[in-house]
Amino acid sequence: MADEALFLLLHNEMVAELYRAAEQGEGENGRCTTKLESMGFRVGQGLIERFTKDTARFKDELDIMKFICKDFWTSVFKKQIDNLRTNHQGIYVLQDNKFRLLTQMSAGKQYLEHAPKYLAFTCGLIRGGLSNLGIKSIVTAEVSSMPACK
Amino acid sequence: RPVLLSVICHPPQNYPLYIRSVPTENELKFHYTVHTSLDVVDEKISAMGKALVDQRELYLGLLYPTEDYKVYGYVTNSKVKFVMVVDSSNTALRDNEIRSMFRKLHNSYTDIMCNPFYNPGDRIHSRAFDNMVNSMMMQVC
Numbered sequence: 540m541a542d543e544a545l546f547l548l549l550h551n552e553m554v555a556e557l558y559r560a561a562e563q564g565e566g567e568n569g570r571c572t573t574k575l576e577s578m579g580f581r582v583g584q585g586l587i588e589r590f591t592k593d594t595a596r597f598k599d600e601l602d603i604m605k606f607i608c609k610d611f612w613t614s615v616f617k618k619q620i621d622n623l624r625t626n627h628q629g630i631y632v633l634q635d636n637k638f639r640l641l642t643q644m645s646a647g648k649q650y651l652e653h654a655p656k657y658l659a660f661t662c663g664l665i666r667g668g669l670s671n672l673g674i675k676s677i678v679t680a681e682v683s684s685m686p687a688c689k
Numbered sequence: 690r691p692v693l694l695s696v697i698c699h700p701p702q703n704y705p706l707y708i709r710s711v712p713t714e715n716e717l718k719f720h721y722t723v724h725t726s727l728d729v730v731d732e733k734i735s736a737m738g739k740a741l742v743d744q745r746e747l748y749l750g751l752l753y754p755t756e757d758y759k760v761y762g763y764v765t766n767s768k769v770k771f772v773m774v775v776d777s778s779n780t781a782l783r784d785n786e787i788r789s790m791f792r793k794l795h796n797s798y799t800d801i802m803c804n805p806f807y808n809p810g811d812r813i814h815s816r817a818f819d820n821m822v823n824s825m826m827m828q829v830c
Contacts, residue, residue, distance in 0.1 A: 588765075672766060
């Protein structure tokens with residue numbers, strides 16, 4: 540992947556721009572998150588196609604999730620997911636303790652409420668990738684303390 | 690010598706995104722062939738769930754005794770199926786060549802997916818893709 544700073548800046552600007560447009564009456568808060576998420580969705584579809592081009596076939600869902608945590612996350616964010624938990628019934632929790640898109644923000648409580656906006660694109664990314672691999676999913680994110688997120 | 694390639698979408702629709710054959714008559718018959726071979730592909734995928742080591746499939750899917758065609762299949766991780774129908778009299782075509790043709794198809798398909806103007810699920814109308822397929826088929830026939 541090219542220099543990360545480029546994507547980081549672009550992403551932050553994307554989020555800012557969408558919300559600015561919203562304030563001018565073109566849409567409301569919820570819709571911005573949806574737009575970001577759908578952008579991520581389409582990008583995720585293309586990305587996953589490229590990344591799985593040369594990999595072996597996935598055995599099952601868990602295999603796919605591991606792929607997302609390791610190879611996919613490494614290619615996109617240059618690091619792996621720190622923790623993956625599952626209840627083996629279809630729910631997976633991916634924890635990233637130093638999420639790249641949040642590291643540039645201050646670690647205190649100040650921006651906690653704005654953090655989800657910055658996670659929407661990535662949620663879409665995961666959802667798009669999974670959908671192309673044949674898994675329908677709902678991806679949500681929460682931030683309890685910067686820059687970690689689940 | 691007729692050669693047909695088609696790229697088929699992933700489940701549940703399974704409709705073809707791209708079909709090309711040389712020569713172009715009898716294309717309808719090929720549509721039927723391809724459709725039935727899809728069932729064989731699905732069978733193979735589910736059977737593979739147990740014995741799994743190998744990555745992609747490359748197999749002699751169907752052989753019609755009367756028509757003498759060989760059908761090859763290839764399925765990507767994203768469940769997109771590629772099907773190729775070759776005339777049996779074309780014995781010069783080796784396994785490796787078929788494999789490399791599928792790789793090329795897969796590479797071009799990946800490029801199309803990454804094209805922001807392409808909506809997944811639409812029919813493929815790309816000139817680059819057409820050119821690649823044409824040159825591939827010229828080599829074979």
